[in-house]
Amino acid sequence: QQQVKQSPQSLIVQKGGISIINCAYENTAFDYFPWYQQFPGKGPALLIAIRPDVSEKKEGRFTISFNKSAKQFSLHIMDSQPGDSATYFCAASRYTSGGSYIPTFGRGTSLIVHP
Amino acid sequence: DGGITQSPKYLFRKEGQNVTLSCEQNLNHDAMYWYRQDPGQGLRLIYYSQIVNDFQKGDIAEGYSVSREKKESFPLTVTSAQKNPTAFYLCASQAVPGGGEQFFGPGTRLTVL
Numbered sequence: 001q002q003q004v005k006q007s008p009q010s011l012i013v014q015k016g017g018i019s020i021i022n023c024a025y026e027n028t029a030f031d032y033f034p035w036y037q038q039f040p041g042k043g044p045a046l047l048i049a050i051r052p053d054v055s056e057k058k059e060g061r062f063t064i065s066f067n068k069s070a071k072q073f074s075l076h077i078m079d080s081q082p083g084d085s086a087t088y089f090c091a092a093s094r095y096t097s098g099g100s101y102i103p104t105f106g107r108g109t110s111l112i113v114h115p
Numbered sequence: 116d117g118g119i120t121q122s123p124k125y126l127f128r129k130e131g132q133n134v135t136l137s138c139e140q141n142l143n144h145d146a147m148y149w150y151r152q153d154p155g156q157g158l159r160l161i162y163y164s165q166i167v168n169d170f171q172k173g174d175i176a177e178g179y180s181v182s183r184e185k186k187e188s189f190p191l192t193v194t195s196a197q198k199n200p201t202a203f204y205l206c207a208s209q210a211v212p213g214g215g216e217q218f219f220g221p222g223t224r225l226t227v228l
Contacts, residue, residue: 009155032215043119043205043219044158089157093215098165100146101215107157 003027004092006106014114019077021109023090026071030092032101033066035075038087038108047088048075080113087111118142119220121206126225128200136191136223138206144218145211147189151175152203152222161204164189165211193225200227 005024013019023033034049050057050064050073057064063076077084087110091103119140128134140147146165150158160173164183178197183189193200203224207217 006157034215034217036217036219041222043207043221045219046216049214049216095215096165098146099211100163100165100209100213101217102160102163103215103217105157105159107155 003104004090004106006090006109008109009107010110010112012112012114013080015080015082017080017113019075019080019084019111019113021075021088021090021111022072023074023092023106024070024072025092025104027092027094027104028071029094030104031095032093032103033064033073034091034093034103035062035064036089036091036105038089044089077111080111082113082115085111085113119206119208119218121204121220121223124221124223126223128225128227130227131195133195134193134200134225136193136204136206136225138189138191138220140187140189140206140208140218140220142208142210142218143186144208144213145186146209147183148207148209148217149173149179149181149189149191150205150207152205158205161191200225 035047036044037047038044061078066073090106093101093103148163149161162181164170206220
């Protein structure tokens with residue numbers, strides 16, 4: 001059972017365009033929603049994250065939109081650049097009694113930005 | 116520089132052999148994780164540990180084992196019981212208490228011949 005569904009699987013945009021990646025989750029116990037960026041052969045790195053008490057968070061060209069009632073969240077990359085070409089993973093994390101968060105990841109979106 | 120190191124970057128083993136992947140962190144994080152990444156599958160949790168000498172199974176623990184004898188180290192052993200061990204393995208750590216951000220190592224690509 002796929003608890004976090006991510007779409008599209010791949011995305012091609014032109015330089016300067018807007019890239020949009022969507023995720024949906026099922027478990028209402030999730031309370032931390034990060035997006036990670038991964039370049040080929042490297043480990044993922046946190047790009048931006050949001051908590052469910054906020055509907056939108058913006059950091060530079062990257063924005064997360066969060067819809068708690070629909071259990072959906074999305075990543076918007078404005079003015080997309082060739083250097084943004086990477087794989088993006090959404091995640092939905094639950095807090096544990098031990099104090100850590102356990103994420104469930106989407107399957108990833110491969111973004112290519114053409115010059 | 117603080118961070119997570121994984122070694123080796125590439126690892127080749129014969130079928131039926133156990134192999135241990137190294138993960139070391141100097142971030143002073145209590146929680147550490149192991150993930151397996153396959154094309155189109157995202158990251159799947161193998162094991163995690165929130166404190167020394169304690170660890171929990173993730174979603175795909177069968178055929179794997181871990182130990183957590185030191186805070187900074189969380190090695191993963193891929194046993195011969197793992198049916199399809201060829202994959203990219205990622206180690207991560209997280210501060211406890213913390214906001215939930217995970218810090219990842221560069222990964223180890225294991226190929227079983």
